[in-house]
Amino acid sequence: MPVKTLQTQVPPGWGHGHFNFGTLSKPDRMYHNDSMACIMGYTTLGKNDGAAVHLGGKQIGQEGHFIETTIFTECQPDMKIVREEIFGPVACVMKFNTEDGEIANDTSYGLAASVFTKNIDRAIRITHALEAGTAWINCANQTKISMPFGGFKQSGIGHELSEYALENYTNVKAIHVNIGIRL
Numbered sequence: 177m178p179v180k181t182l183q184t185q186v187p188p189g190w191g192h193g194h195f196n197f198g199t200l201s202k203p204d205r206m207y208h209n210d211s212m213a214c215i216m217g218y219t220t221l222g223k224n225d226g227a228a229v230h231l232g233g234k235q236i237g238q239e240g241h242f243i244e245t246t247i248f249t250e251c252q253p254d255m256k257i258v259r260e261e262i263f264g265p266v267a268c269v270m271k272f273n274t275e276d277g278e279i280a281n282d283t284s285y286g287l288a289a290s291v292f293t294k295n296i297d298r299a300i301r302i303t304h305a306l307e308a309g310t311a312w313i314n315c316a317n318q319t320k321i322s323m324p325f326g327g328f329k330q331s332g333i334g335h336e337l338s339e340y341a342l343e344n345y346t347n348v349k350a351i352h353v354n355i356g357i358r359l
Contacts, residue, residue, distance in 0.1 A: 212241040215264035222248050222257040227268070253279050261285045261331065267316065277305035286328030290316040309335070 212235070219233045232244030245265040251258050258268050260283075267290075272279055275298060280289060289308040291299045296313070303311035309327040312318055319325055319337060326335030334344040 209241060211264070212243060215243055215262060215266065218257055218260075218262045218264075218266060219246055222251075222255065222266075222268075225252075225255045225257070227251045227255060227257060230269070232265070253282060259283050259285075261287060275302050275305060277302060277307065281305075281307045284329055285331045287331035288312070288317075288325075288327070290314075 216235060219229070223229060223233070227248040228250040230247045230249045232246035233248075234244050236242040236244055243265055246267070248257060248266070248268045251268045251270045253259075253270070255268070257266070258270065270279065286306075286308045288310040289303070289306045290312040291302050291306075292314055293299045293302075299313040303313060307328050309331060310319075310323075310325055321337055324335040324338040324340040326332055326340070335341055
């Protein structure tokens with residue numbers, strides 16, 4: 177699926193901003209200056225490493241901490257923006273030739289992944305191979321209360337949403353009572 181199609185797939189309101197500054201989606205609001213500096217550092221690093229900014233990549237305004245939704249193309253597997261989790265409105269697009277997920281799985285993280293393709297059978301095979309707690313096909317950042325959300329590897333422990341979230345608040349305990357043998 178061409179990047180232009182991905183660009184139109186950025187869900188309205190992707191992120192937590194409340195304003196439309198003429199971008200395809202609302203900007204993401206960082207709640208702390210350190211968070212914004214970190215994400216802007218990743219965008220600078222991505223550009224310096226040779227990734228192309230297809231969309232966004234800039235701070236919006238001088239007040240508050242707003243960042244445009246950013247899509248990087250021409251990404252390579254060894255780039256830091258690909259290998260690390262960027263908790264902000266940044267997507268790294270990579271082309272692939274195999275369906276084994278080897279390139280995407282070569283990281284310490286596995287929170288979420290998106291696969292865009294016209295071939296749904298291929299998309300299902302690929303998402304099964306991905307070591308990510310959530311995988312989307314032809315969309316991104318779509319969650320439902322009934323579906324678990326959580327990561328693999330170093331991307332967190334446990335899950336949010338769905339009945340799986342309850343496991344974070346419970347402990348299983350087995351108790352055996354001897355009622356048949358006298359001591």
